[in-house]
Amino acid sequence: MISRLYKLIVIAMERDTYDFELEQIKKLIKERGAKRVGLQLPEGLKTEVTDIAAEISKDTGAEVIISGNSCYGACDIDEKLERIVDVLFHFGHTQTFFLKKEPLLRKVKKVVFIELRSSVNVKLVVEKAVAEIKGDTVGLVATVQHAHALKEAKAVIIHSGKKAVIGKSRLKYDGQILGCDFSSAVVPCKEILCIGSGSFHPVGLALYTGKRVIAADPFTMQISIYEAEELRKKRYMTIARSLDAKSVGIIVGMKSGQFDLSEAIDLKKKAVEKGIGAYLIVMDDIEEDKLLGFKVDAFVNTxxxxxxEDFVHFEKPVLSVKEFEVVLGERKWEDIFKPFSFKR
Ligand code: SF4
Structure with missing residues (x-):
């Protein structure tokens, strides 16, 4: 009960620090003369969305339509909603390179990204995290909500007598990371200090860069350590379970920034050449209960x-593209993990 209450307090604290940019949103709606407006927020912030909708509607007169679908990243634009509105505000992510993909160019004009910058003070948690840095230098990264605070975090580390490097990113800001892009962690040091909440980003950082990750959560003040080898072992075990697969389901994600049919067809061809039966399966959200019914030995997720990684305990192995290439004998085990996994 106490831990649930604590979680709710942390979520509320977190929410209160985000800049929803409502004044800019209302100004833009008026400037564009938008009559219908769409709102898409990440799961944890859906509690806010009705208040935001009410305020926008009252102050601009626009009809506001809320997306009830998932919102995991800039790769996950609610396309159906986007088609029926004049402008779609997508919260919590930056426009990324995914949107430069050909089928998505049309959307760039209609989708406005609200980054949800957090005003939380990162200084205290970074001071706490410094004690965990083993070497002289640490790479410094953050999710977009805290990317603007990286310089301040760097100053804290330097003040403690250590060095900090903020790496160049393929994303909008230096030091920024995504769940599938850790290009800013390609820096000459063995440890990364990651500012943000939850385990999704630090786990990916450790797994894909092979570095030791110190995760610093400025809301809970919690410091957690992630070691690459432990995480990689779990993935190697899943690949090992797939080595004898006679058939695979190749999942094609239908979310706007994740769709890659040609890659799936290419993998199917390679699997068939190796004597593995392969079937293309399209899905919006990839969930265990939706996979249960298929009579295949393993799944490959494109x-x-x-x-x-969410399917570690699933009865059948679910592999990434690179992991399946190992099964096909086309990739070495040591070449699976790279700091930017999206563009393969
Ligand atoms: S990790 Fe990348 S592909 Fe996956 S939801 Fe996040 S942005 Fe999208």
Whole structure:
């Protein structure tokens, strides 16, 4: 009960620090003369959305339509909603390279990304995290909500007598990371300090960069350590369970920034050449109960490259593309994990 209450307090604290940019949103609606407006927020912030809708509607006169679908990243634009509105506000992510993909160019004009910058003070948690840095230098990264605070975090580390490097990113900001892009962690040091909440990003950082990750949560003030080898072992075991597969379901994600049919067809061809039966399966959200019925020995996921990690305890192995290439004998085990996994 206490831990549930604590969680709710943390969520409320977190929410209160985000900049929803409502004044800019209302200004833009008026400037564009938008009559219908769409709102898409990540799961944890859906409690806010009715208040936001009411305020926008009252102050602009626009009809506001809320997306009830998932919102995991900039790869996950609610396309059906986007088609029926004049402008769609997508919260919590930055426009990324995914949107440069050909089928998505049309959407860039209609979708406005609200980054939800957090005003939480990162100084205290970074001061606490410094004690965990083993070497002289640490790479410094953050999710988009805290990317603007990285310089301040760097100053804290330097003040403690250590060095900090903020790496160049393929994303909008230096030091910014995504669940599938850790290009900013390609820096000359063995440890990364990651500012943000939850385990999704630090787990990916450790897994894909092979570095030791110190995760610093500025809301809970919790410091957690992630070691690459432990995480990689779990994935190697899943690959090992797939080595004898006689048939595979190749999942094609239908979310706008994850769709890659040509890659799925290519993998199917390679599997068939190796004597493995292969079937293409399209899905929006990839969930265990939706996979249960298929009579195949394993699944390969061509959508979000991090989804396979959610299926560690699933009765059948679910592999990423690179992991399946190991099964096909086309990739070495040591070449599976790279800091940017989306573009393969
Ligand atoms: S990690 Fe997955 S959900 Fe997140 S941005 Fe990348 S593809 Fe999208």
């Amino acid at each position: 959508a979000c490259p991090r989804v396979a």
